[in-house]
Amino acid sequence: MDTVFCLRTTSYGGRGLFSTARILKDTLLISCDAPYATVIYRKFRKEVCAHCFAYAFDVRKNTWNVKLDGQAGNGVWFCKEECRDAWVIEQNVGGLQGLMNAAVDKAAKCMKKPKGAPTPAFIDHLRPEDITHEVHDLAWKHAEKVYARSGTPIPCLDEMELDSVRFVVSAIVRRYFEDTTPLAHNTLSWSELLQLQDNEIMHIRSRPYMLDSHMRIYGFLCKVMLPILQPYVQSSEMVRAILGRDQGNVFGLWDMSTEGDSEMLGWSMYVSGSYFNHDCAPNVRKVRNNRALCFFTTRDVEAGEELCINYIDIKDKVLERRAELASNWYFDCACRRCEGELAHMNGANCEPVLTHG
Numbered sequence: 586m587d588t589v590f591c592l593r594t595t596s597y598g599g600r601g602l603f604s605t606a607r608i609l610k611d612t613l614l615i616s617c618d619a620p621y622a623t624v625i626y627r628k629f630r631k632e633v634c635a636h637c638f639a640y641a642f643d644v645r646k647n648t649w650n651v652k653l654d655g656q657a658g659n660g661v662w663f664c665k666e667e668c669r670d671a672w673v674i675e676q677n678v679g680g681l682q683g684l685m686n687a688a689v690d691k692a693a694k695c696m697k698k699p700k701g702a703p704t705p706a707f708i709d710h711l712r713p714e715d716i717t718h719e720v721h722d723l724a725w726k727h728a729e730k731v732y733a734r735s736g737t738p739i740p741c742l743d744e745m746e747l748d749s750v751r752f753v754v755s756a757i758v759r760r761y762f763e764d765t766t767p768l769a770h771n772t773l774s775w776s777e778l779l780q781l782q783d784n785e786i787m788h789i790r791s792r793p794y795m796l797d798s799h800m801r802i803y804g805f806l807c808k809v810m811l812p813i814l815q816p817y818v819q820s821s822e823m824v825r826a827i828l829g830r831d832q833g834n835v836f837g838l839w840d841m842s843t844e845g846d847s848e849m850l851g852w853s854m855y856v857s858g859s860y861f862n863h864d865c866a867p868n869v870r871k872v873r874n875n876r877a878l879c880f881f882t883t884r885d886v887e888a889g890e891e892l893c894i895n896y897i898d899i900k901d902k903v904l905e906r907r908a909e910l911a912s913n914w915y916f917d918c919a920c921r922r923c924e925g926e927l928a929h930m931n932g933a934n935c936e937p938v939l940t941h942g
């Protein structure tokens with residue numbers, strides 16, 4: 586990390602990035618060259634380049650038409666041959682990503698209804714406060730046993746769960762690359778990913794049904810994983826680590842269109858970008874440049890100030906913003922803008938007035 590900012594504990598919990606010197610407006614703070622893990626929603630696969638994330642509609646095309654040669658690698662489209670060639674070298678290590686894409690697509694056609702293989706019955710009756718680490722670990726041990734059996738069918742997943750499978754697969758292929766290719770350590774680091782805030786328990790407490798969903802995602806992965814990647818799913822540890830950090834740490838992949846509403850095309854995990862906390866009056870903006878995600882200051886920042894981005898639309902009113910952060914990001918926003926607007930609202934008992942732009 587650069588010396589103009591550092592990672593330290595915030596007063597409201599968790600860590601954040603703080604400037605260590607005066608930083609001028611429009612300074613590039615971090616450039617994350619490529620995500621550790623990524624997925625393009627299945628419905629956009631033909632329209633979004635698997636390498637540079639260019640969206641065909643942005644250049645008034647319906648789909649991209651550059652594909653991989655042969656069968657392996659079905660499910661990826663590219664905007665140009667250079668992107669296809671770069672993807673083969675950087676992401677399709679040993680052809681694994683392509684083979685896994687094909688295996689996931691094939692298995693998705695053999696999923697068995699009714700939905701899901703057995704999860705322990707006690708899960709259905711748990712209240713959020715009962716979901717402790719111990720209970721959670723117990724349920725996962727059960728799932729590991731169930732899916733280790735050769736007779737357990739491939740669990741049924743919905744489209745969103747299949748996209749989560751693809752996201753996890755991309756992380757596992759990266760991890761394999763990192764474990765087997767010494768040079769990969771320079772850019773990709775599983776140990777750095779593990780440093781991110783783990784939101785597993787918080788997420789499951791707020792949406793208990795997600796535990797069953799995560800277990801089916803794990804079960805699906807156990808059934809489709811290529812033998813060379815099987816060690817990564819022998820226990821549920823790695824899948825849980827990825828899913829626990831997927832919540833609250835990933836960035837939506839948006840199209841770059843300047844007209845109308847922007848479309849979310851998938852999501853990516855850019856590890857070093859995930860230390861920015863949210864502020865409803867942020868001093869940092871993020872800009873995607875092909876695969877890279879860059880963070881720039883939006884104004885001059887004084888030494889000691891926290892550097893924050895915005896996770897949500899900050900044009901909304903205070904209660905709407907807070908409701909969205911609580912329900913989708915699982916935290917009560919501690920930013921000064923919220924504090925000021927809430928105090929104003931309580932004092933005047935009327936609609937809040939925005940204090941920042």
Ligand SMILES: C[S@@+](CC[C@H](N)C(=O)[O-])C[C@H]1O[C@@H](n2cnc3c(N)ncnc32)[C@H](O)[C@@H]1O
Binds near residue numbers: 600601781859
């Ligand atoms: C992407 S992480 C940011 C880094 C994180 N603070 C850490 O220690 O790794 C998002 C998490 O940071 C915390 N957070 C971010 N912005 C916040 C805010 N405005 N108010 C309270 N908590 C916030 C929440 O716990 C949220 O789930």
